[in-house]
Amino acid sequence: MSINLRTVYAFAREMYPKVSKETIQYGTAGFRGKAELLDSVMFRMGVLATLRSRFREGSVIGVMITASHNPEPDNGVKLIDPKGEMLESSWEKIATDLVNVSDQELEQHVANIIKDNQIDITSSSYVYVGMDNRYHSPRLLKAVADGVIALKGNVREFGIVTTPMMHFFVVAANTKEAYGKPTEEGYYDKLISAFEKLRNGQLENGNYRNRLIFDGANGVGARKMLQFNKRMNKSLDVTVINQGVGPGKINEECGADHVKVQQKPPVGMPIVEPYTRCVSVDGDADRVVYFFTDETGQFRLLDGDRIATLVAGYLMDLIQSCQLDLRLGLVQTAYANGASTDYIVNELKVPVSCVPTGVKHLHHKALEYDIGIYFEANGHGTIVFSDSSKAAISEAAKTNPKAQTLLLVIDLINETVGDAISDMLLVETILNHKGWDVKDWISSYADLPNQQLKIQVKDRNVIQTTDAERVCVKPEGLQDEINQVVANYKRGRAFVRPSGTEDVVRVYAEASTREDTLQLAYEVGRLVQKLAGGVGPELVNPSNNAHL
Numbered sequence: 001m002s003i004n005l006r007t008v009y010a011f012a013r014e015m016y017p018k019v020s021k022e023t024i025q026y027g028t029a030g031f032r033g034k035a036e037l038l039d040s041v042m043f044r045m046g047v048l049a050t051l052r053s054r055f056r057e058g059s060v061i062g063v064m065i066t067a068s069h070n071p072e073p074d075n076g077v078k079l080i081d082p083k084g085e086m087l088e089s090s091w092e093k094i095a096t097d098l099v100n101v102s103d104q105e106l107e108q109h110v111a112n113i114i115k116d117n118q119i120d121i122t123s124s125s126y127v128y129v130g131m132d133n134r135y136h137s138p139r140l141l142k143a144v145a146d147g148v149i150a151l152k153g154n155v156r157e158f159g160i161v162t163t164p165m166m167h168f169f170v171v172a173a174n175t176k177e178a179y180g181k182p183t184e185e186g187y188y189d190k191l192i193s194a195f196e197k198l199r200n201g202q203l204e205n206g207n208y209r210n211r212l213i214f215d216g217a218n219g220v221g222a223r224k225m226l227q228f229n230k231r232m233n234k235s236l237d238v239t240v241i242n243q244g245v246g247p248g249k250i251n252e253e254c255g256a257d258h259v260k261v262q263q264k265p266p267v268g269m270p271i272v273e274p275y276t277r278c279v280s281v282d283g284d285a286d287r288v289v290y291f292f293t294d295e296t297g298q299f300r301l302l303d304g305d306r307i308a309t310l311v312a313g314y315l316m317d318l319i320q321s322c323q324l325d326l327r328l329g330l331v332q333t334a335y336a337n338g339a340s341t342d343y344i345v346n347e348l349k350v351p352v353s354c355v356p357t358g359v360k361h362l363h364h365k366a367l368e369y370d371i372g373i374y375f376e377a378n379g380h381g382t383i384v385f386s387d388s389s390k391a392a393i394s395e396a397a398k399t400n401p402k403a404q405t406l407l408l409v410i411d412l413i414n415e416t417v418g419d420a421i422s423d424m425l426l427v428e429t430i431l432n433h434k435g436w437d438v439k440d441w442i443s444s445y446a447d448l449p450n451q452q453l454k455i456q457v458k459d460r461n462v463i464q465t466t467d468a469e470r471v472c473v474k475p476e477g478l479q480d481e482i483n484q485v486v487a488n489y490k491r492g493r494a495f496v497r498p499s500g501t502e503d504v505v506r507v508y509a510e511a512s513t514r515e516d517t518l519q520l521a522y523e524v525g526r527l528v529q530k531l532a533g534g535v536g537p538e539l540v541n542p543s544n545n546a547h548l
């Protein structure tokens, strides 16, 4: 196969010229921005994906076009590595450099990537590409596909799919279908068949009712949940709201991020009985949170920490009853509610580790355990099983029915990445097994009140952290002052970190009462403003406010 790099330049110049002069960076969520500025980025990511596939000896590389929980005008792109992980960090830099060079420099730049990485450009490459349901996604998908074609790679388009489905397809293909069939039907078949076998015809149990409201965020999760419904024969009775067919926009007043951050239900909620289980996913369905309202109408959230603890307790019981000697561990970030960590350590007696924010850090750490459970408080997470633990469970399953259950649980989980629908099916399985409703679930421990603030500063990179973002090492003196403030609050805890996705510093605080939490967040926010170059308006002191 002969490849002329001129083609890349010609395509770029004629069809995908670079319009934005602003530098953009491949971050934890890939590239994100206003959709009208992303055509050249997408084309170049198609080019990069096909180079990456050749670099990884013809393994399939995935490309997902989505801006997840961002508003409708935004879009974005993320590459998926052969085992379903996020793109390796050394290639994040290659991606950043590639999208920021001018059209004129592009041909030479691509030649340099090929040379520096010793890529055999004549070898085969395979790129899978999928998108969310934003109206600009099809145009951007074509740009990615053209990038692959410009370098004579093979591209397979999956159309509108969730992010976790794309991860599933990539892993299914690269394991030669050991993980499943790399098709939409293959995905549904694997999950639904495991779910229905686990339910085994028992649709209700104890306080558990077979009824659920599903907020699809007007995103791709809504469409796919409807597909699940068609195939599930009411083994789970799900009403899908915010389906994305009416005037509602993706993530607007709905979805997991809205529900978690605003601490209130999404728009479009039907009138339901108190304590009805409700679930919200984000725009690309890789995050999930549960919520309900109690008899006084108060909104209650069951976030990623709650899901993690529920799953950890359940898996721990199963392993113990199978008498398997497997190391189970849970991975959280600094955002995990302190009460959840205490519960895991003291009640469940499961080891916990804390890592920096971002799925790749959690996933990586979870791989160190035989069974690694990871969840961010925002609802992104999954469970990974080592090959040896799978082998041990399969062996035990020859004689032990509990181990057979565990095998079905493994099939139900999308191990490749957090998957809102798969996680939800797992939670439903566990609640049904325990005979629990949301009241039982939420009473396993009481969350500490917590508060987050965004602080505008001149340069957020002046903040540097260590110890999984829990300690701030720069600017000097800031951590000492934070420590002094925190010491005044019962069960107080606070940390600051630069955001990876927005130009702000984030402050997190928790304490034993709501008033203390607000006051602690305010005081720490003021310290950031004072010592890290704050530029925004002065924060309002909540205790002054209370007297107004």
Ligand code: 16G
Pocket: 028, 029, 357, 358, 359, 360, 376, 378, 380, 498, 499, 500, 501, 502, 506
């Ligand atoms: C990205 C991360 C998410 C993290 C969030 C933090 C992935 C796939 N996504 O969305 O895990 O919670 O960033 O945002 O890694 P922040 O740095 O702005 O707080």
Ligand code: MG
Pocket: 068, 069, 282, 283, 284, 285, 286, 287
């Ligand atoms: Mg998402």
